[in-house]
Amino acid sequence: METRIxxxxxPESMLINMGPSHPAMHGTxxxxxxxxxxxxxxxxxxxxxxxxxxxxxxxxxxYFNLLPYTxxxxxxxxxxxxxxxxxxxxxxxxxxxxxxxxLIRVLMSELSRISDxxxxxxAMAMECGAFxxxxxxxxxxxxxxxxxxxxxxxxxxxxxxxxxxxxxDLHPDWRGSLATAVRETRRVLKDVSGLLDKNSIFQGxxxxxxxxxxxxxLSYGWTGPCLRSTGIPYDVRKASPYLIYDKLDFEVPVGExxxxxxxxxxxxxxxxQSLRLLEQVAALIPGAAPITGEPAIEPAEAxxxxxxxxxxxxxxxxxxxxxSEKARYADLMTSDRPAALGSTxxxxxxxxxxDTYTTMEGLISHFLFFMNGHGIRPPKGDVYxxxxxxxxxxxxxxxxxxxxxxxxxxxxxxCFHVVSALEQLIKGRLLADVxxxxxxxxxxxxxxxx
Amino acid sequence: xxxxxxxxxxxxxxxxxxxxxxxxxGDDVLAVRPGFLRSLMVALRAAPFDxxxxxxxxxxxxxxxxxxxxLVYHLYSLSRNVRLRLKTSLPAADxxxxxxxxxxxxxxxxxxxxxxxxxxxxxxxxxxxxxxxYEGFEGHPxxxxxxxxxxxxxxxxxxxx
Amino acid sequence: MSxxxxxxxxxEMALGWGRKYSLFHYPFITACCGMEYMSAAxxxxxxxxxxxxxxxxxxxxxxLLLVVGTVTHKLAPVLKTVYxxxxxxxxxxxxxxxxxxxxxxxxxxxxQGIDRIIPVDVYIPGCPPRPETVLDGLMKLxxxxxxxxxxxxxxxxx
Numbered sequence: 001m002e003t004r005i006x007x008x009x010x011p012e013s014m015l016i017n018m019g020p021s022h023p024a025m026h027g028t029x030x031x032x033x034x035x036x037x038x039x040x041x042x043x044x045x046x047x048x049x050x051x052x053x054x055x056x057x058x059x060x061x062x063y064f065n066l067l068p069y070t071x072x073x074x075x076x077x078x079x080x081x082x083x084x085x086x087x088x089x090x091x092x093x094x095x096x097x098x099x100x101x102x103l104i105r106v107l108m109s110e111l112s113r114i115s116d117x118x119x120x121x122x123a124m125a126m127e128c129g130a131f132x133x134x135x136x137x138x139x140x141x142x143x144x145x146x147x148x149x150x151x152x153x154x155x156x157x158x159x160x161x162x163x164x165x166x167x168x169d170l171h172p173d174w175r176g177s178l179a180t181a182v183r184e185t186r187r188v189l190k191d192v193s194g195l196l197d198k199n200s201i202f203q204g205x206x207x208x209x210x211x212x213x214x215x216x217x218l219s220y221g222w223t224g225p226c227l228r229s230t231g232i233p234y235d236v237r238k239a240s241p242y243l244i245y246d247k248l249d250f251e252v253p254v255g256e257x258x259x260x261x262x263x264x265x266x267x268x269x270x271x272x273q274s275l276r277l278l279e280q281v282a283a284l285i286p287g288a289a290p291i292t293g294e295p296a297i298e299p300a301e302a303x304x305x306x307x308x309x310x311x312x313x314x315x316x317x318x319x320x321x322x323x324s325e326k327a328r329y330a331d332l333m334t335s336d337r338p339a340a341l342g343s344t345x346x347x348x349x350x351x352x353x354x355d356t357y358t359t360m361e362g363l364i365s366h367f368l369f370f371m372n373g374h375g376i377r378p379p380k381g382d383v384y385x386x387x388x389x390x391x392x393x394x395x396x397x398x399x400x401x402x403x404x405x406x407x408x409x410x411x412x413x414x415c416f417h418v419v420s421a422l423e424q425l426i427k428g429r430l431l432a433d434v435x436x437x438x439x440x441x442x443x444x445x446x447x448x449x450x
Numbered sequence: 451x452x453x454x455x456x457x458x459x460x461x462x463x464x465x466x467x468x469x470x471x472x473x474x475x476g477d478d479v480l481a482v483r484p485g486f487l488r489s490l491m492v493a494l495r496a497a498p499f500d501x502x503x504x505x506x507x508x509x510x511x512x513x514x515x516x517x518x519x520x521l522v523y524h525l526y527s528l529s530r531n532v533r534l535r536l537k538t539s540l541p542a543a544d545x546x547x548x549x550x551x552x553x554x555x556x557x558x559x560x561x562x563x564x565x566x567x568x569x570x571x572x573x574x575x576x577x578x579x580x581x582x583x584y585e586g587f588e589g590h591p592x593x594x595x596x597x598x599x600x601x602x603x604x605x606x607x608x609x610x611x
Numbered sequence: 612m613s614x615x616x617x618x619x620x621x622x623e624m625a626l627g628w629g630r631k632y633s634l635f636h637y638p639f640i641t642a643c644c645g646m647e648y649m650s651a652a653x654x655x656x657x658x659x660x661x662x663x664x665x666x667x668x669x670x671x672x673x674x675l676l677l678v679v680g681t682v683t684h685k686l687a688p689v690l691k692t693v694y695x696x697x698x699x700x701x702x703x704x705x706x707x708x709x710x711x712x713x714x715x716x717x718x719x720x721x722x723q724g725i726d727r728i729i730p731v732d733v734y735i736p737g738c739p740p741r742p743e744t745v746l747d748g749l750m751k752l753x754x755x756x757x758x759x760x761x762x763x764x765x766x767x768x769x
């Protein structure tokens with residue numbers, strides 16, 4: 001099939017194809033270039049190689065079940081996607097979230113944001129030849145993921161932030177692992193600054209390359225660090241604060257010229273702000289009283305015990321089970337029951353497993369939550385809500401027809417808008433400029449193609 | 451400019467184009483008559499409304515019950531820090547809308563995506579072709595009539611492995 | 612030391628031993644699993660300890676194809692081409708649930724397992740697999756290489 005660039009190219013120029021499988025293409029994207037020696041005359045970007053049918057799949061899943069798919073959109077900061085989706089549904093259902101859960105959500109968002117920026121800059125630096133930076137930044141990311149893993153049980157695709165709260169409480173030792181992660185990340189940021197900030201090779205490949213003006217950036221719908229690199233301080237956390245961001249103290253770093261180096265600097269400084277936020281939030285989260293009492297048991301044992309004794313003595317289930325920390329439920333999950341769900345429905349969160357296995361009412365509310373045609377059924381209507389993701393404004397647009405599945409679910413992917421400007425940024429530049437420009441945009445194919 | 455004055459301003463200046471004004475979960479929603487889409491966008495982009503950013507464009511398929519497609523635009527004004535949702539209905543039989551590619555640069559890809567996924571055509575788009583699926587893909591996957599699991603392989607697949 | 616001057620082995624075993632510790636891999640990274648591939652390749656888990664540290668970004672120089680992540684129908688011809696470009700002997704690892712079976716994406720866009728396009732030697736499950744699982748899968752492949760029938764074309768044998 002002939003592409004646009006093949007039709008338009010001059011007969012004497014050279015056509016070259018980068019991707020979809022190319023060493024410097026982290027993420028599958030194809031760039032076709034028309035070259036005059038090393039100068040790019042024309043470029044065409046082809047996306048969609050990771051189009052996994054996210055939106056179509058969501059139309060066939062219940063509101064609760066589609067959460068894991070949101071993890072895999074921006075797979076470098078899955079928790080922010082979870083958050084965006086959960087908060088969209090909370091807006092639609094009109095439920096509030098307990099304060100401890102809000103604090104945990106901020107903590108998780110900022111951890112994800114740092115790991116997102118680290119991965120972006122690591123890949124960008126590696127593609128410019130700075131392999132050491134890549135190794136350093138991956139090391140810092142491992143420490144951050146340790147904190148996430150202790151609490152959520154998974155490294156990346158956690159599905160931890162749920163509609164109406166968070167899945168479980170923080171790990172008992174979370175403060176220690178967080179302190180290590182913050183310390184190590186600070187050290188890595190200092191090292192990387194030393195390696196790159198005044199490095200003439202890095203400067204040569206990034207300063208004045210991939211420049212975009214304020215007007216163009218807005219016209220392309222850019223948000224996030226890429227927009228801020230042009231000097232526009234737009235950040236969803238400041239513009240329309242959600243969770244408790246309005247009570248926290250942080251700055252929104254901006255760049256000046258909108259070139260690759262500014263995008264690098266903005267991300268570096270944002271990570272410092274996120275580290276500050278982590279420390280503030282950690283100080284605000286009160287220590288939880290340890291769960292005491294009977295040792296935790298497995299479900300089969302719990303059923304046996306509940307048959308034997310009719311007392312109100314609490315049975316404690318293994319914390320590996322979904323929603324089993326009943327003692328802390330009030331702190332982590334909302335108890336609101338939206339009027340729109342009807343009087344027979346349960347709430348919007350998974351009922352505690354302790355009740356499910358030991359009482360009849362608990363079992364009924366469990367089935368009411370998970371049965372086809374029941375569970376979370378928002379009223380008819382449509383809603384848009386956005387949070388600040390690693391790449392910019394992550395917005396969910398949900399249309400409900402009153403059933404338990406979304407009629408339409410659309411993701412406003414920040415990456416999509418950023419990458420749509422790539423053709424313009426590389427036209428007229430040299431072939432080697434494609435790599436840092438592409439790297440500094442932080443393309444995440446899962447989010448770009450959905 | 452508060453919300454009330456904004457709505458009044460839109461009504462007086464752009465009354466012809468606006469079918470109705472409503473509110474959904476705190477967001478302002480304008481229903482637009484299809485023929486006026488582009489002129490309305492031009493007006494909204496300029497002062498005093500100053501909606502400088504096209505946040506998003508998508509489509510909803512209501513063909514089964516109501517016989518229409520609905521285009522949904524999200525605009526954002528940086529200076530006033532407000533969002534606005536615009537909706538316009540297109541007939542299911544022949545969904546055609548005006549392109550807004552000259553106004554916002556990201557409209558190019560957004561309209562291509564809507565064309566790819568829903569088969570809505572945009573008059574005035576410079577290069578309207580598929581974006582996320584590939585040449586040779588038949589049908590439009592996000593239409594409700596497209597089966598969820600109907601794949602169209604480009605190379606032969608082994609059935610049993 | 613007079614007794615240790617020489618070593619006897621079968622040529623096939625020696626060849627397998629040599630091949631299993633000098634895997635040049637080509638990471639065909641498409642999606643989320645790429646993040647765990649990065650982790651496995653970097654300092655914490657360090658795939659280099661197992662003799663597969665040298666990443667080659669040209670299929671012609673590689674003998675292990677790591678298919679990391681979801682393969683969609685749009686990408687399927689690319690994967691097939693990359694596989695065909697690799698020289699014998701070559702091995703394939705399906706990295707992650709999507710490459711193994713399509714994973715949670717059973718819909719119009721995703722290939723339901725790369726073994727419908729190319730032969731696969733080792734399947735690594737997980738969405739995404741943890742780096743430890745990746746290393747385990749690599750060792751399984753090394754075991755397979757050690758014990759499989761080696762083809763030695765320079766000897767003039769088929």
